[in-house]
Amino acid sequence: MEKNLNIHKGKNSIKSFLNPEKNPNFPLVEIPESLNPFTHEKVSIFAKLMTFSSLGNVKAVPGYNMIAEKAARGELEGIENIIENSSGNTVFSIAVVARLFGIQKIQSFVPDEISWHKLLMLLFFGISPIVNREPADPDPADPASGIYKAKELGLKKGWLNPGQYDNEDNPKAHQKWTAKQIWEQTEGKISVFCAGLGTTGTIIGNSTYLKNKKKDLQVVGVMREAKSYVPGVRTEVLLKLIGFDWKKHVDTVQHVLTTDAYRKSMELSRQGIVVGPSSGFALSGLLDYLGKRKKEGTLDELRNEEGEIVCAFICPDGPIPYLDEYFKYLDNSDFPQIKNEHLLKKQT
Numbered sequence: 001m002e003k004n005l006n007i008h009k010g011k012n013s014i015k016s017f018l019n020p021e022k023n024p025n026f027p028l029v030e031i032p033e034s035l036n037p038f039t040h041e042k043v044s045i046f047a048k049l050m051t052f053s054s055l056g057n058v059k060a061v062p063g064y065n066m067i068a069e070k071a072a073r074g075e076l077e078g079i080e081n082i083i084e085n086s087s088g089n090t091v092f093s094i095a096v097v098a099r100l101f102g103i104q105k106i107q108s109f110v111p112d113e114i115s116w117h118k119l120l121m122l123l124f125f126g127i128s129p130i131v132n133r134e135p136a137d138p139d140p141a142d143p144a145s146g147i148y149k150a151k152e153l154g155l156k157k158g159w160l161n162p163g164q165y166d167n168e169d170n171p172k173a174h175q176k177w178t179a180k181q182i183w184e185q186t187e188g189k190i191s192v193f194c195a196g197l198g199t200t201g202t203i204i205g206n207s208t209y210l211k212n213k214k215k216d217l218q219v220v221g222v223m224r225e226a227k228s229y230v231p232g233v234r235t236e237v238l239l240k241l242i243g244f245d246w247k248k249h250v251d252t253v254q255h256v257l258t259t260d261a262y263r264k265s266m267e268l269s270r271q272g273i274v275v276g277p278s279s280g281f282a283l284s285g286l287l288d289y290l291g292k293r294k295k296e297g298t299l300d301e302l303r304n305e306e307g308e309i310v311c312a313f314i315c316p317d318g319p320i321p322y323l324d325e326y327f328k329y330l331d332n333s334d335f336p337q338i339k340n341e342h343l344l345k346k347q348t
């Protein structure tokens with residue numbers, strides 16, 4: 001079987017390459033002792049590296065599923081335009097998959113605070129951005145919101161709005177692949193699952209599958225502290241835009257600050273687990289949760305039959321698209337000095 005050799009060839013090579021079913025598991029890597037303060041309490045913490053998906057980010061999985069399922073239901077017939085509300089990973093993943101299904105024109109509503117770098121990324125992938133001034137009080141039913149506008153446009157003949165915020169094929173993708181892989185990779189020994197809350201597709205899909213296998217598994221959802229920026233994940237206010245009933249899939253919510261997310265992701269990256277801010281964000285939330293359980297004296301309740309506590313957290317993407325942000329949010333003392341900086345040729 002070609003899956004083992006990891007080769008995709010022939011007329012449908014890219015379709016096969018983008019299909020998680022036809023690919024090896026995304027790696028599950030235990031973080032080193034230096035980053036795990038609970039090592040001596042038999043707690044092991046694993047990073048699930050969605051960076052190893054075909055498009056290098058978590059959205060490759062639901063992006064594929066949302067389009068492939070529509071194709072399977074015959075809902076792509078006559079569709080020539082795709083419109084989504086997304087400023088990054090989702091629309092880029094959808095665009096690549098949709099082109100394979102014959103849809104060439106991809107547009108995306110993006111917020112007016114979008115970074116220039118992200119705009120360039122959309123243009124690089126051939127996606128037309130439509131800048132939208134988002135309302136101050138986010139509400140998906142507000143006709144001024146990008147979500148609403150994308151939905152409206154998606155109703156036009158020949159147009160489709162995949163709608164990552166309430167499309168069931170988003171969480172189902174994680175149920176089918178991410179969670180199943182984690183269950184098999186941990187041989188059913190996992191006690192705690194943790195992920196950041198964005199569209200909440202990741203947490204719902206994983207929680208649904210894993211809790212079905214193990215009722216007392218704990219699901220930790222990580223939310224941005226108010227006014228704290230971390231790309232891809234949301235604050236409590238921004239989560240109001242999400243159509244899914246995510247709260248019923250999450251046991252505990254942890255809040256994390258910008259600097260903790262960026263610093264943890266830099267620490268992971270320096271140790272060889274090369275991941276971006278929302279990965280450090282999830283790890284930070286997980287460590288806070290374990291610390292809280294220890295303080296409460298309830299850590300032992302998480303132990304599996306072997307007396308261990310096996311935890312997994314999701315790493316949605318890598319650090320490179322956000323490189324300049326690390327220098328904005330972290331301290332100079334976090335980085336080495338450049339020697340002879342004065343010799344550098346002036347950059348225009």
Ligand SMILES: Cc1ncc(COP(=O)(O)O)c(C=O)c1O
Binds near residue numbers: 088089196199200202
């Ligand atoms: C970088 C990054 N982190 C985290 C998430 C959150 O994942 P989900 O939308 O499944 O909640 C996303 C989603 O777009 C993301 O792009």
